[in-house]
Amino acid sequence: MGEETKFHILRDIIKVYLPEDLSVDAIVPTSNFLDELNINSAHLVDIVLDVEDAFDIQLENEDMDRMQTVNDALDIIAKKVQAKLT
Amino acid sequence: MNTDLIVDQLPYVAPFLFVDTVERIDDMGVEGNFTFRKELDFYRGHFKDNPVTPGVILTECCAQIGLVCLGIFLLNGSKGTPNLKIGLSSSQMEYYKPVMPGEKVKVVSKKIYYRFHKLKCDVRMYDSKESLVCKGILAGMLKRDVDE
Numbered sequence: 141m142g143e144e145t146k147f148h149i150l151r152d153i154i155k156v157y158l159p160e161d162l163s164v165d166a167i168v169p170t171s172n173f174l175d176e177l178n179i180n181s182a183h184l185v186d187i188v189l190d191v192e193d194a195f196d197i198q199l200e201n202e203d204m205d206r207m208q209t210v211n212d213a214l215d216i217i218a219k220k221v222q223a224k225l226t
Numbered sequence: 227m228n229t230d231l232i233v234d235q236l237p238y239v240a241p242f243l244f245v246d247t248v249e250r251i252d253d254m255g256v257e258g259n260f261t262f263r264k265e266l267d268f269y270r271g272h273f274k275d276n277p278v279t280p281g282v283i284l285t286e287c288c289a290q291i292g293l294v295c296l297g298i299f300l301l302n303g304s305k306g307t308p309n310l311k312i313g314l315s316s317s318q319m320e321y322y323k324p325v326m327p328g329e330k331v332k333v334v335s336k337k338i339y340y341r342f343h344k345l346k347c348d349v350r351m352y353d354s355k356e357s358l359v360c361k362g363i364l365a366g367m368l369k370r371d372v373d374e
Contacts, residue, residue, distance in 0.1 A: 182315030182367055185344040204342045 146195075146217055150210065153190045157183040169211045187213075195221055232295050237310060241267055244287035251299050255336040255347070258291035264327040279325040284351060284360050285317055292335030292349035297368040300340055311369045315344065319362030323353060330354050343368050 147169065155164045159178045166177060173179045179187070184207070188199050191213065197220035199207075207213050229248035236245060248258040262279050269277035298310055325331060331351050338346040346365040353359050 180315065182344055182365060185342045188342060189339070201342065 141221070143214070143218070146214055146221075147210075149194055150191065150213060150217065153187055153194060154179070154210070156190075157187060167210060169209070169214065171210045172208055173210070173213075174208075191217060197221060197224060232298050235298050235310065236290065236294060237312070238290060242286075244283065244290050245295065248291070248295050249332075251295065253300065253337070255334070256291060256296040256299070257332065257334050258295060259330060259332045260287050260291070261330040262325055262327060266327070269327050277327045279327070279329075281319070281321050281360070284321065284325060284331075285319050285362075285364075287331065288319070288333050288335070288349040288351055288360070288362070289314055289317070289364050289366070291333040292347050293345055293364050293366045296335055296337065296347065297345050297366065300337075300345065301368060301370060309370055312366050314364070314366045316365045317362065319360055319364075321360040323357055323359045325353065325359055331359060338363070 151164065151167045154167050154177065157179050158164070158166070162177060171177050173184055173187075174181070184204075188204060188207070192198055195217055197217065199216065199220070203216050207216060229251055232248050232251060233245055236243065238244075244260050245258055246260045248256060250257045268280060268283065272278060272280045293314070294310070294312055297312055301310065331353055333349060333351050335347045335349045338348055340346075344365060344367055346363065348361075349364050350361040351359040
């Protein structure tokens with residue numbers, strides 16, 4: 141699965157939790173979940189749980205702690221998916 | 227197990243404590259009850275000359291028993307957790323029967339998940355005749371002072 145595909149899957153997960161005044165176009169790799177996308181910490185947990193299902197991976201507390209931006213999430217997803225394959 | 231300890235550690239007091247006893251608690255869920263005494267202050271205003279327990283108070287009762295009591299238990303087992311901080315993050319409730327002044331209700335909560343400090347539960351409230359009063363999904367974020 142390419143990086144582009146991963147981003148699109150992640151964006152589709154995130155958009156469900158966006159506040160109504162933000163469009164899906166606001167989701168770019170550098171977006172900060174809490175500060176820029178206005179996603180609260182409870183919804184960030186929902187995003188992580190959806191990511192786990194979509195990519196068939198499991199995230200730990202430390203992954204959650206460093207997941208500040210969309211890029212952070214993509215990085216964690218890439219590492220977890222890679223680890224699953226090796 | 228000493229469930230009174232759980233109630234003692236709740237971060238509420240009257241007039242906003244809506245838990246009398248916890249009957250049963252484990253990793254998967256909790257069951258507790260509360261009697262809405264006739265003297266409770268909100269009955270003077272809800273409704274005028276026609277006291278009925280407000281839906282928001284039923285939700286609060288479900289949350290205090292179903293989320294907060296369970297959260298205290300999940301964080302530290304039967305010893306409980308002093309200094310718990312909790313924020314309700316979502317509530318989706320449906321109401322079926324009114325609760326009149328003086329009625330005793332039972333709340334049964336089943337854990338849906340508890341991950342990354344978020345506790346999500348399926349809650350149901352029953353009256354003394356075991357009829358469903360309300361049900362829904364509640365979620366909250368849990369934190370201990372020592373976690374900071």
